Amino acid sequence: MTANRVLYLLGSAAPPVLNVRSVIEQAQAAGWDAYLGLTPMAARWLDDQLPELERLTGHPVRSKYKLPIEPDVWPPADVAILAPATFNTINQWALGITEKFIVGFAAEGIGKGIPLITMPCVNAAYVQHTQFHQSVSTLRGMGVQVLYGEGGFVPNEPGKGRPDSYPWHLALEAAARVIAG
Template sequence: MTVRSGKPKPFLYVVVCAAGVAGGVGTLIGAAHARGWAVGVIASPQGLGFLDADAVVARTGFPVRSAWRRPGEPRPLPPPDAIAVAPATFNTVNKWAAGVADTLALGTLCEAYGAGVPTAVLPYLNADLAAHPAYARSLDRLRGMGVLVGGPAPHPAGASGAEDAFRWEEALDLLEPPVFGARGPAAGERG
Protein backbone atom coordinates (compact mmCIF):
# COMPACT_ATOMS: atom_id res chain seq x y z
CA MET A 1 0.00 0.00 0.00
CA THR A 2 1.13 3.53 -0.65
CA VAL A 3 1.13 6.19 2.01
CA ARG A 4 -0.22 9.57 1.05
CA SER A 5 -0.92 12.39 3.48
CA GLY A 6 0.00 10.08 6.35
CA LYS A 7 -2.75 7.57 5.54
CA PRO A 8 -2.09 4.26 3.82
CA LYS A 9 -3.97 3.76 0.56
CA PRO A 10 -4.31 0.50 -1.33
CA PHE A 11 -2.75 0.71 -4.79
CA LEU A 12 -4.76 -0.32 -7.84
CA TYR A 13 -3.27 -1.02 -11.25
CA VAL A 14 -5.72 -0.35 -14.06
CA VAL A 15 -4.75 -2.21 -17.24
CA VAL A 16 -6.35 -0.57 -20.28
CA CYS A 17 -6.63 -2.23 -23.69
CA ALA A 18 -7.48 -0.89 -27.16
CA ALA A 19 -11.27 -0.88 -27.00
CA GLY A 20 -13.65 1.92 -27.92
CA VAL A 21 -14.51 2.71 -24.30
CA ALA A 22 -10.87 3.01 -23.14
CA GLY A 23 -10.93 6.80 -23.28
CA GLY A 24 -13.41 6.72 -20.39
CA VAL A 25 -10.87 5.27 -17.95
CA GLY A 26 -11.07 8.52 -15.98
CA THR A 27 -14.43 7.27 -14.71
CA LEU A 28 -12.74 4.28 -13.08
CA ILE A 29 -9.89 6.41 -11.76
CA GLY A 30 -12.34 8.84 -10.16
CA ALA A 31 -14.43 6.03 -8.66
CA ALA A 32 -11.31 4.34 -7.30
CA HIS A 33 -10.09 7.57 -5.71
CA ALA A 34 -13.53 8.09 -4.14
CA ARG A 35 -13.26 4.61 -2.61
CA GLY A 36 -9.81 5.25 -1.17
CA TRP A 37 -7.52 3.75 -3.80
CA ALA A 38 -4.36 5.23 -5.28
CA VAL A 39 -4.20 4.34 -8.99
CA GLY A 40 -1.59 3.69 -11.67
CA VAL A 41 -2.45 2.93 -15.29
CA ILE A 42 -0.76 0.39 -17.54
CA ALA A 43 -1.88 0.46 -21.17
CA SER A 44 -1.38 -2.17 -23.81
CA PRO A 45 0.75 -0.72 -26.63
CA GLN A 46 -2.36 -0.34 -28.80
CA GLY A 47 -4.46 0.85 -25.86
CA LEU A 48 -2.11 3.76 -25.27
CA GLY A 49 -3.48 5.42 -28.41
CA PHE A 50 -7.00 5.28 -26.97
CA LEU A 51 -6.12 7.32 -23.86
CA ASP A 52 -5.44 10.93 -23.04
CA ALA A 53 -2.22 10.05 -21.22
CA ASP A 54 -1.69 13.59 -19.94
CA ALA A 55 -5.15 13.60 -18.34
CA VAL A 56 -4.46 10.21 -16.74
CA VAL A 57 -1.14 11.44 -15.33
CA ALA A 58 -2.86 14.56 -13.97
CA ARG A 59 -5.50 12.43 -12.23
CA THR A 60 -3.23 9.69 -10.88
CA GLY A 61 0.08 11.45 -10.27
CA PHE A 62 1.87 8.54 -11.97
CA PRO A 63 3.11 8.02 -15.53
CA VAL A 64 1.07 5.82 -17.84
CA ARG A 65 3.11 2.66 -18.33
CA SER A 66 3.15 0.81 -21.64
CA ALA A 67 6.70 -0.46 -22.06
CA TRP A 68 9.12 -2.42 -19.92
CA ARG A 69 11.53 -0.41 -17.82
CA ARG A 70 15.24 -0.89 -18.41
CA PRO A 71 17.37 -2.80 -15.91
CA GLY A 72 18.38 -0.53 -13.06
CA GLU A 73 15.56 1.96 -13.62
CA PRO A 74 13.39 2.55 -10.57
CA ARG A 75 9.88 1.15 -10.58
CA PRO A 76 7.55 4.00 -11.51
CA LEU A 77 4.56 2.44 -9.73
CA PRO A 78 4.29 0.87 -6.28
CA PRO A 79 3.40 -2.83 -6.18
CA PRO A 80 -0.32 -3.42 -6.67
CA ASP A 81 -2.77 -4.49 -4.01
CA ALA A 82 -5.21 -5.33 -6.82
CA ILE A 83 -5.55 -5.06 -10.61
CA ALA A 84 -8.54 -4.08 -12.75
CA VAL A 85 -8.34 -4.90 -16.45
CA ALA A 86 -10.85 -2.52 -18.00
CA PRO A 87 -11.63 -2.64 -20.82
CA ALA A 88 -10.16 -6.00 -21.81
CA THR A 89 -10.12 -6.98 -25.46
CA PHE A 90 -10.54 -10.38 -27.09
CA ASN A 91 -6.82 -10.42 -27.79
CA THR A 92 -5.80 -9.62 -24.22
CA VAL A 93 -8.19 -12.15 -22.66
CA ASN A 94 -6.94 -14.96 -24.92
CA LYS A 95 -3.23 -14.14 -24.62
CA TRP A 96 -3.45 -13.71 -20.84
CA ALA A 97 -5.23 -17.04 -20.39
CA ALA A 98 -2.59 -18.72 -22.56
CA GLY A 99 0.24 -17.24 -20.49
CA VAL A 100 1.58 -14.97 -23.23
CA ALA A 101 3.55 -12.11 -21.69
CA ASP A 102 4.71 -10.22 -24.78
CA THR A 103 3.77 -6.73 -23.50
CA LEU A 104 4.12 -5.00 -20.14
CA ALA A 105 0.33 -5.23 -19.64
CA LEU A 106 0.25 -8.99 -20.27
CA GLY A 107 3.44 -9.62 -18.32
CA THR A 108 1.96 -7.76 -15.36
CA LEU A 109 -1.22 -9.86 -15.55
CA CYS A 110 0.67 -13.13 -15.85
CA GLU A 111 2.87 -12.24 -12.87
CA ALA A 112 -0.15 -11.18 -10.80
CA TYR A 113 -1.39 -14.77 -10.77
CA GLY A 114 1.88 -16.05 -9.30
CA ALA A 115 2.01 -13.19 -6.80
CA GLY A 116 -1.58 -13.75 -5.66
CA VAL A 117 -2.71 -10.24 -6.57
CA PRO A 118 -6.53 -10.06 -6.76
CA THR A 119 -7.52 -9.26 -10.33
CA ALA A 120 -10.81 -8.33 -11.98
CA VAL A 121 -11.46 -8.15 -15.71
CA LEU A 122 -14.21 -6.35 -17.62
CA PRO A 123 -14.11 -7.61 -21.21
CA TYR A 124 -15.48 -5.34 -23.91
CA LEU A 125 -15.95 -6.96 -27.31
CA ASN A 126 -18.47 -7.68 -30.00
CA ALA A 127 -20.59 -10.81 -30.19
CA ASP A 128 -18.84 -12.09 -33.32
CA LEU A 129 -15.51 -12.22 -31.49
CA ALA A 130 -17.11 -13.59 -28.33
CA ALA A 131 -18.55 -16.49 -30.38
CA HIS A 132 -15.05 -17.81 -31.11
CA PRO A 133 -14.52 -20.98 -29.01
CA ALA A 134 -11.15 -19.75 -27.72
CA TYR A 135 -12.83 -16.87 -25.90
CA ALA A 136 -15.10 -19.04 -23.71
CA ARG A 137 -12.17 -21.33 -22.91
CA SER A 138 -10.03 -18.34 -22.00
CA LEU A 139 -12.66 -16.92 -19.64
CA ASP A 140 -13.02 -20.35 -18.02
CA ARG A 141 -9.24 -20.55 -17.54
CA LEU A 142 -9.10 -17.05 -16.04
CA ARG A 143 -11.95 -17.90 -13.65
CA GLY A 144 -10.04 -21.07 -12.70
CA MET A 145 -7.06 -18.85 -11.89
CA GLY A 146 -9.23 -16.83 -9.51
CA VAL A 147 -9.72 -13.85 -11.82
CA LEU A 148 -13.02 -12.09 -11.14
CA VAL A 149 -14.87 -11.71 -14.45
CA GLY A 150 -17.51 -9.05 -15.03
CA GLY A 151 -18.38 -6.64 -17.77
CA PRO A 152 -21.28 -6.13 -20.13
CA ALA A 153 -22.58 -8.80 -22.49
CA PRO A 154 -20.86 -8.73 -25.87
CA HIS A 155 -22.44 -6.14 -28.14
CA PRO A 156 -23.52 -6.65 -31.76
CA ALA A 157 -20.69 -6.06 -34.23
CA GLY A 158 -20.78 -2.48 -35.49
CA ALA A 159 -23.34 -1.40 -32.88
CA SER A 160 -23.25 2.16 -31.65
CA GLY A 161 -24.15 3.03 -28.08
CA ALA A 162 -22.58 -0.13 -26.64
CA GLU A 163 -20.29 2.12 -24.58
CA ASP A 164 -23.26 3.06 -22.41
CA ALA A 165 -23.41 -0.49 -21.02
CA PHE A 166 -19.81 -0.38 -19.75
CA ARG A 167 -19.95 0.06 -15.98
CA TRP A 168 -16.40 0.96 -14.91
CA GLU A 169 -17.18 0.76 -11.19
CA GLU A 170 -17.99 -2.96 -11.53
CA ALA A 171 -14.24 -3.66 -11.38
CA LEU A 172 -14.09 -2.09 -7.92
CA ASP A 173 -17.26 -3.88 -6.81
CA LEU A 174 -15.65 -7.20 -7.78
CA LEU A 175 -12.33 -6.44 -6.11
CA GLU A 176 -13.22 -4.90 -2.82
CA PRO A 177 -14.58 -7.99 -1.02
CA PRO A 178 -11.52 -10.17 -1.89
CA VAL A 179 -9.04 -7.40 -1.11
CA PHE A 180 -10.64 -5.91 2.00
CA GLY A 181 -13.37 -8.28 3.15
CA ALA A 182 -17.07 -7.66 2.88
CA ARG A 183 -16.92 -4.10 4.24
CA GLY A 184 -14.37 -2.55 1.86
CA PRO A 185 -11.18 -0.76 2.92
CA ALA A 186 -10.68 -0.17 6.62
CA ALA A 187 -11.46 3.34 7.78
CA GLY A 188 -7.74 4.18 7.88
CA GLU A 189 -7.35 3.08 4.28
CA ARG A 190 -10.01 5.38 2.83
CA GLY A 191 -9.56 9.00 1.85
Protein backbone atom coordinates in the same frame (compact mmCIF):
# COMPACT_ATOMS: atom_id res chain seq x y z
CA MET B 1 -10.94 9.30 2.74
CA THR B 2 -7.19 9.01 2.44
CA ALA B 3 -6.01 7.00 -0.53
CA ASN B 4 -3.74 4.24 0.69
CA ARG B 5 -4.88 1.15 -1.20
CA VAL B 6 -3.07 0.64 -4.49
CA LEU B 7 -5.24 -0.15 -7.51
CA TYR B 8 -3.79 -0.89 -10.90
CA LEU B 9 -6.18 -0.02 -13.71
CA LEU B 10 -4.96 -1.84 -16.80
CA GLY B 11 -6.74 -1.25 -20.09
CA SER B 12 -6.62 -2.44 -23.66
CA ALA B 13 -7.80 -0.72 -26.83
CA ALA B 14 -11.56 -1.03 -26.71
CA PRO B 15 -13.84 2.04 -26.79
CA PRO B 16 -14.58 2.11 -23.02
CA VAL B 17 -10.90 2.89 -22.36
CA LEU B 18 -11.67 6.37 -23.71
CA ASN B 19 -13.63 6.93 -20.46
CA VAL B 20 -10.82 5.88 -18.12
CA ARG B 21 -10.46 9.38 -16.64
CA SER B 22 -13.89 9.04 -15.06
CA VAL B 23 -13.00 5.59 -13.72
CA ILE B 24 -9.82 6.94 -12.15
CA GLU B 25 -11.82 9.72 -10.49
CA GLN B 26 -14.35 7.18 -9.15
CA ALA B 27 -11.55 4.98 -7.83
CA GLN B 28 -9.87 7.93 -6.13
CA ALA B 29 -13.18 9.02 -4.57
CA ALA B 30 -13.44 5.49 -3.12
CA GLY B 31 -9.99 5.81 -1.53
CA TRP B 32 -7.80 4.09 -4.10
CA ASP B 33 -4.37 5.28 -5.15
CA ALA B 34 -4.83 4.56 -8.87
CA TYR B 35 -2.09 3.62 -11.33
CA LEU B 36 -2.85 3.39 -15.05
CA GLY B 37 -1.33 0.85 -17.42
CA LEU B 38 -2.32 0.50 -21.07
CA THR B 39 -1.61 -1.64 -24.08
CA PRO B 40 0.46 0.25 -26.65
CA MET B 41 -2.63 0.76 -28.84
CA ALA B 42 -4.74 2.02 -25.93
CA ALA B 43 -1.92 4.45 -25.10
CA ARG B 44 -2.00 5.60 -28.70
CA TRP B 45 -5.75 6.16 -28.49
CA LEU B 46 -5.25 8.25 -25.33
CA ASP B 47 -2.01 9.93 -26.41
CA ASP B 48 -3.34 13.49 -26.09
CA GLN B 49 -4.78 12.69 -22.63
CA LEU B 50 -1.73 10.96 -21.14
CA PRO B 51 -0.18 14.08 -19.52
CA GLU B 52 -3.50 14.91 -17.85
CA LEU B 53 -4.00 11.29 -16.74
CA GLU B 54 -0.52 11.35 -15.17
CA ARG B 55 -1.39 14.58 -13.35
CA LEU B 56 -4.69 13.10 -12.20
CA THR B 57 -3.11 9.93 -10.79
CA GLY B 58 0.16 11.53 -9.73
CA HIS B 59 1.97 8.60 -11.36
CA PRO B 60 3.46 7.76 -14.74
CA VAL B 61 1.17 5.93 -17.15
CA ARG B 62 2.87 2.75 -18.31
CA SER B 63 2.37 1.03 -21.65
CA LYS B 64 5.61 -0.88 -21.98
CA TYR B 65 8.01 -2.85 -19.87
CA LYS B 66 10.72 -0.99 -18.01
CA LEU B 67 14.35 -1.80 -18.73
CA PRO B 68 16.04 -4.13 -16.21
CA ILE B 69 18.28 -1.28 -14.99
CA GLU B 70 15.33 1.06 -14.38
CA PRO B 71 13.71 1.26 -10.94
CA ASP B 72 10.10 0.16 -10.60
CA VAL B 73 8.16 3.41 -10.16
CA TRP B 74 4.95 1.69 -9.08
CA PRO B 75 4.41 0.17 -5.63
CA PRO B 76 2.95 -3.33 -5.32
CA ALA B 77 -0.75 -3.53 -6.17
CA ASP B 78 -3.38 -4.45 -3.61
CA VAL B 79 -5.77 -5.23 -6.48
CA ALA B 80 -5.55 -5.00 -10.28
CA ILE B 81 -8.40 -4.52 -12.72
CA LEU B 82 -7.75 -5.34 -16.36
CA ALA B 83 -10.60 -3.67 -18.23
CA PRO B 84 -11.61 -3.22 -20.88
CA ALA B 85 -10.05 -6.51 -21.89
CA THR B 86 -10.25 -7.18 -25.61
CA PHE B 87 -10.55 -10.56 -27.30
CA ASN B 88 -6.82 -10.41 -27.98
CA THR B 89 -5.89 -9.45 -24.41
CA ILE B 90 -8.02 -12.18 -22.81
CA ASN B 91 -6.57 -14.84 -25.12
CA GLN B 92 -2.95 -13.66 -24.76
CA TRP B 93 -3.28 -13.62 -20.97
CA ALA B 94 -4.77 -17.11 -20.78
CA LEU B 95 -2.15 -18.48 -23.18
CA GLY B 96 0.76 -16.77 -21.41
CA ILE B 97 1.74 -14.54 -24.33
CA THR B 98 3.23 -11.60 -22.46
CA GLU B 99 4.66 -9.25 -25.07
CA LYS B 100 2.48 -6.42 -23.68
CA PHE B 101 3.23 -4.92 -20.28
CA ILE B 102 -0.31 -5.19 -18.91
CA VAL B 103 -0.66 -8.82 -20.00
CA GLY B 104 2.75 -9.66 -18.54
CA PHE B 105 1.86 -8.00 -15.25
CA ALA B 106 -1.46 -9.86 -15.09
CA ALA B 107 0.11 -13.22 -15.94
CA GLU B 108 2.77 -12.78 -13.27
CA GLY B 109 0.17 -11.42 -10.85
CA ILE B 110 -1.53 -14.81 -10.81
CA GLY B 111 1.64 -16.42 -9.45
CA LYS B 112 2.22 -13.58 -6.99
CA GLY B 113 -1.26 -13.93 -5.55
CA ILE B 114 -2.35 -10.41 -6.51
CA PRO B 115 -6.15 -10.22 -6.64
CA LEU B 116 -7.02 -9.84 -10.33
CA ILE B 117 -10.31 -8.75 -11.82
CA THR B 118 -10.98 -8.57 -15.53
CA MET B 119 -13.97 -7.52 -17.56
CA PRO B 120 -13.97 -8.29 -21.26
CA CYS B 121 -15.17 -5.92 -23.92
CA VAL B 122 -15.91 -8.08 -26.94
CA ASN B 123 -18.76 -8.28 -29.40
CA ALA B 124 -21.02 -11.26 -29.96
CA ALA B 125 -19.10 -12.32 -33.08
CA TYR B 126 -15.80 -12.66 -31.20
CA VAL B 127 -17.33 -14.81 -28.48
CA GLN B 128 -18.30 -17.39 -31.11
CA HIS B 129 -14.60 -18.28 -31.34
CA THR B 130 -13.98 -21.27 -29.11
CA GLN B 131 -10.68 -19.92 -27.83
CA PHE B 132 -12.43 -17.04 -26.08
CA HIS B 133 -14.51 -19.35 -23.87
CA GLN B 134 -11.48 -21.55 -23.20
CA SER B 135 -9.50 -18.47 -22.19
CA VAL B 136 -12.23 -17.21 -19.86
CA SER B 137 -12.40 -20.68 -18.27
CA THR B 138 -8.60 -20.85 -17.97
CA LEU B 139 -8.41 -17.46 -16.25
CA ARG B 140 -11.21 -18.33 -13.86
CA GLY B 141 -9.47 -21.62 -13.11
CA MET B 142 -6.35 -19.67 -12.10
CA GLY B 143 -8.32 -17.52 -9.67
CA VAL B 144 -8.96 -14.47 -11.83
CA GLN B 145 -12.37 -12.91 -11.24
CA VAL B 146 -13.80 -12.62 -14.77
CA LEU B 147 -16.82 -10.32 -14.93
CA TYR B 148 -18.43 -11.77 -18.02
CA GLY B 149 -22.00 -12.83 -18.68
CA GLU B 150 -24.74 -12.33 -16.12
CA GLY B 151 -23.45 -9.93 -13.48
CA GLY B 152 -20.67 -8.68 -15.76
CA PHE B 153 -20.11 -7.58 -19.33
CA VAL B 154 -22.64 -8.89 -21.84
CA PRO B 155 -21.47 -8.80 -25.47
CA ASN B 156 -23.25 -6.62 -27.99
CA GLU B 157 -23.81 -7.24 -31.67
CA PRO B 158 -20.89 -6.11 -33.87
CA GLY B 159 -21.01 -2.37 -34.48
CA LYS B 160 -23.64 -1.80 -31.83
CA GLY B 161 -21.40 -1.22 -28.84
CA ARG B 162 -22.27 1.35 -26.22
CA PRO B 163 -18.96 2.42 -24.64
CA ASP B 164 -20.74 4.80 -22.26
CA SER B 165 -22.72 1.90 -20.79
CA TYR B 166 -19.68 -0.31 -20.13
CA PRO B 167 -20.23 -1.45 -16.51
CA TRP B 168 -17.05 -0.05 -14.96
CA HIS B 169 -18.84 0.12 -11.61
CA LEU B 170 -18.92 -3.68 -11.45
CA ALA B 171 -15.12 -3.86 -11.62
CA LEU B 172 -14.69 -1.16 -8.97
CA GLU B 173 -17.24 -2.88 -6.72
CA ALA B 174 -15.40 -6.19 -7.14
CA ALA B 175 -12.14 -4.50 -6.13
CA ALA B 176 -13.80 -3.02 -3.05
CA ARG B 177 -15.10 -6.48 -2.08
CA VAL B 178 -11.59 -7.91 -2.34
CA ILE B 179 -10.30 -5.32 0.13
CA ALA B 180 -13.29 -5.76 2.44
CA GLY B 181 -12.45 -9.46 2.62
